[in-house]
Amino acid sequence: MTATAPSPTAAPAVDGAGITLGLTLYSLTSEWAAGRYDLPGLLDAVDQAGIGPGIEIVASQTLRTYPYVTDEFVRAWRDAFDRHGFVPSSFGANLDMGRRRDRDMTLDEEYEFTVAQFRSARALGFPLVRIQSAKPELIRRLMPVADELDLTLGWEIHAPLGPNSPKVVEIRELYDEIGSPRLGFVADFSSTMHAMAPTTLRKLARMGGLTTADLERLQSIWASDADINAQHGEFVEHLHARGIAPESLGSFARLAFNMHGHVDPREWADIMPQIVHVHAKFYDIDQAGDEPAIDYPELVRVFVEGGYSGFFSSEWEGHAFADLGEADPIDLVRKQHDLVRRSITAALAR
Amino acid sequence: MATGDTVLTDESLIARADGLGIALTVPWYRSLWLSSVSGIAVAVDGQAVPTESLQVELAGRTYSVAELPEQWDTLWFIQDRLVVVVPLDEPVAEGQDVDVEVTVDLRLPYMQIAPMTYVTNHAVNRRTLAAR
Numbered sequence: 327m328t329a330t331a332p333s334p335t336a337a338p339a340v341d342g343a344g345i346t347l348g349l350t351l352y353s354l355t356s357e358w359a360a361g362r363y364d365l366p367g368l369l370d371a372v373d374q375a376g377i378g379p380g381i382e383i384v385a386s387q388t389l390r391t392y393p394y395v396t397d398e399f400v401r402a403w404r405d406a407f408d409r410h411g412f413v414p415s416s417f418g419a420n421l422d423m424g425r426r427r428d429r430d431m432t433l434d435e436e437y438e439f440t441v442a443q444f445r446s447a448r449a450l451g452f453p454l455v456r457i458q459s460a461k462p463e464l465i466r467r468l469m470p471v472a473d474e475l476d477l478t479l480g481w482e483i484h485a486p487l488g489p490n491s492p493k494v495v496e497i498r499e500l501y502d503e504i505g506s507p508r509l510g511f512v513a514d515f516s517s518t519m520h521a522m523a524p525t526t527l528r529k530l531a532r533m534g535g536l537t538t539a540d541l542e543r544l545q546s547i548w549a550s551d552a553d554i555n556a557q558h559g560e561f562v563e564h565l566h567a568r569g570i571a572p573e574s575l576g577s578f579a580r581l582a583f584n585m586h587g588h589v590d591p592r593e594w595a596d597i598m599p600q601i602v603h604v605h606a607k608f609y610d611i612d613q614a615g616d617e618p619a620i621d622y623p624e625l626v627r628v629f630v631e632g633g634y635s636g637f638f639s640s641e642w643e644g645h646a647f648a649d650l651g652e653a654d655p656i657d658l659v660r661k662q663h664d665l666v667r668r669s670i671t672a673a674l675a676r
Numbered sequence: 677m678a679t680g681d682t683v684l685t686d687e688s689l690i691a692r693a694d695g696l697g698i699a700l701t702v703p704w705y706r707s708l709w710l711s712s713v714s715g716i717a718v719a720v721d722g723q724a725v726p727t728e729s730l731q732v733e734l735a736g737r738t739y740s741v742a743e744l745p746e747q748w749d750t751l752w753f754i755q756d757r758l759v760v761v762v763p764l765d766e767p768v769a770e771g772q773d774v775d776v777e778v779t780v781d782l783r784l785p786y787m788q789i790a791p792m793t794y795v796t797n798h799a800v801n802r803r804t805l806a807a808r
Contacts, residue, residue, distance in 0.1 A: 355705045359754050360685065386706040386786075390753050424785035424794045425709050427745045458786060555789075577797040646705075650682075 336379045336413045336637070339663070340670040344635030345626070347666065348380020348415050349659050350605065351388060353642035356650045358387065366406055373410040375656045377663065380415035380637045381407070385443055386422075393419075393442040400449045407451065415637045416480070416512065416603045417447035418456045437467050444468070448475040454603055456482050456512050460497045465504070472508045479509055480602045485516035486554050488589030489597045501600065510602035513594055514641070517587040521619040522548055523609035526582060529647035534565070534574040549588060557583045585643065591625045598632035606638040609647075611661040615668070622662075626669035627676070638666055683778050683801040688757075691807040695764040696720065696774065699757035703780050703799035707754045710734065710747035714781040714796070718762055721775050725762050733759040768807045777802035 336346040349372065357363055363371060365388065372378065386392050391399065407414065421440060423431045431439065436459065447455045453476070460481045472479055487494055489511075501509045527541050536544070547560050558580045562572045565579065572579040594601065608617045616622065629638075640659045683703050690697030698718065702708055716732065718725045732739045734752060752758055760778070768774055779800045787795035 352705065356682075359682070359701060359705070361755050384706055386708075387754055390707075390751075390755075392707060392751060420706070420786040422709065422785040423788050424783060424792070425711060426748045427711055430788070430791055573798050576799060577795065580795065 339667050342674050343630045343670045345670055346380060346637050347663050348637050349377055349640040350382035352384045353640060353655045353659055356645040360650050369406045369410055375660055377659055379411060379413045380639055381412045382416040382639045384418040386420045393439060395446040395449055403450055414450055414452040415639055416454045416456050417452040419443040421459045433463055436464055441471050444471055444475055444477055454478045454480055456480050462500050469506060478602050480512035482512040482514055483517055484514040485585055485587030486583055488517045489593045510600045511597060512603045512605060513601045514605035515607040515620055516585055517589045518591040519586050519619045520621055522586045523619045525609050525644050525647045530575055530578055534570050554583045591628050594628050595632050598634060601634060603636055604638045605641045607641045607643060608662050609644045611658055615665055622665050623669045623672060627673040630670060630673040683780050683799050684803050689774055689805045689807040691768045691770045696762045696768050698760045698776060698778060702752055702754050703797060707751050710744050710750045710752055712782050712785050713744045714783050716741050716760060717779040719777040729763050731761040770807055772807050773804050774807060775804045
C-alpha cells in the first residue's frame with residue numbers, strides 16, 4: 327500500500343489554546359483482547375460516547391496483518407473515519423528487534439520493519455508515527471522515507487525518563503544535527519507523576535501479598551534517582567529478603583518502575599517546540615474529577631503557556647491492573663477530557 | 677487484567693475427542709509473534725502434564741511447544757486464541773468442570789534490555805471451568 331490519504335485537522339478542545347482531544351484505542355485493551363468489539367464496533371462505541379476526534383492506535387494491537395495493512399482494511403478504516411468524523415492522530419509503531427530467537431534484527435531488518443509500518447501509517451491517514459528507536463543510523467536512513475510519505479516521527483519520552491534524561495539529551499543532539507522539522511517527541515505523562523498510581527499499589531499488594539511496609543519501601547526506591555535496572559534490583563533484593571517470589575508480581579516487579587516517573591512537569595517546557603504529540607496517560611479519576619497521581623492542571627498549564635499545538639491523546643492504563651469489567655474506560659476518558667478542558671480554561675485565565 | 681496475567685477466560689475449556697482444548701489469550705496488551713512464547717505449562721487437577729505431549733494450534737496449524745520459538749513469522753493476534761490440546765485417557769464431557777492451571781512465559785521482542793536479552797512476562801492462571 328503506497329496510496330496517500332489527506333490528514334484532516336481537529337478543532338481545539340477550548341478556544342484560545344492549541345490542545346486537541348482524542349484517545350488511543352489502547353485505553354480499551356481489555357475489551358479489545360476479550361473480543362468484545364471488532365474495529366467498527368469499537369469506533370462506534372467511542373463515537374457514541376462523544377469522544378474524539380483524534381484516534382491513535384498501537385499498530386501491533388489493532389492490525390491483524392501487522393506490520394502491514396491490506397487494501398480491504400484501509401477501505402473499511404477510511405469509511406469508518408469519514409462516517410464518524412474522526413482524525414487519525416498517532417500510529418504507534420513497535421520495533422520487534424527480538425522477533426527471532428537466534429539473533430537480534432540487523433540494521434537492514436530494523437529499517438524494513440519500520441518502513442513497513444510507515445507505509446501502513448500513511449495508508450491509514452496518520453500524519454505521525456510514534457517510534458521506539460532513535461538509533462542514529464536508523465533515523466538517518468528513515469528520513470527520506472518520512473519525507474516521501476510526509477510523516478512526522480515522534481520518539482516517545484516515557485517513564486522513567488524525562489526531557490533532560492541523558493538518553494533523551496543524546497536524541498535531542500541527534501535531532502539538532504539532522505535539523506529536520508519532521509523529528510520530535512511524544513510526551514507521555516507517565517514521566518511526570520507525583521506519586522505511584524494507587525491502583526498499581528493495590529494490585530501489587532494483592533498479587534504478592536505485600537504489606538504497607540513493603541509498599542513504602544517500593545515507593546522510596548521509586549522516588550530515588552537510581553536507574554531502572556538498579557531500582558528493579560533493589561526491589562527484587564527486598565522481596566527476596568522478605569521471602570516473596572518476585573515472579574508472584576508477574577512483570578510488575580520491573581514494570582512498576584517503567585510505568586511511573588517522577589520528573590517535574592515543568593521540564594516539558596524545555597523541549598516544547600519539539601513535542602509533536604502527547605500521551606495523556608492516566609490511571610484513575612477520583613470523586614473530585616482529578617487524577618490522583620498526575621497533576622493535570624499543572625501539566626496543562628505548562629503546555630498552554632508553552633504554546634503547544636497538537637493532541638492530548640487519552641491513554642488510560644488502568645487496564646494493566648484492573649480486571650475486565652472492573653472499570654469503564656470510555657466513561658473514564660470522558661471524565662479525563664472534562665479535567666483537561668477545565669485545566670485549559672484555568673490556564674488561559676491566569 | 678490485560679497487560680499481565682489474563683491467560684484463561686470463562687470460555688477457555690473446549691471438550692474435544694482427542695482430549696481437552698484450552699484456549700489461551702495473549703497475556704500482554706499487544707499481539708506477539710509465536711516466537712515470543714518461551715514456554716507453556718499445563719496442570720490438570722493439580723497434575724503437571726508433560727510438555728512434550730501438548731499440541732498448540734493457531735490458525736489451522738499445529739505446533740509442539742518446543743517449535744514455538746522458531747515461529748518468528750506467525751503473529752498471535754491479540755483477538756485470536758492459541759488452543760493448547762492436552763491428551764487425556766478419558767475425554768472431558770461438555771459441561772464438565774475441570775481444574776486447570778496454565779503458565780505462559782513470554783519474551784517481549786520490542787523491550788530490549790541488552791543484546792539478545794528482553795523483558796519477560798510470566799503469567800499463571802488456575803481456574804475451574806466448565807468445558808464447552
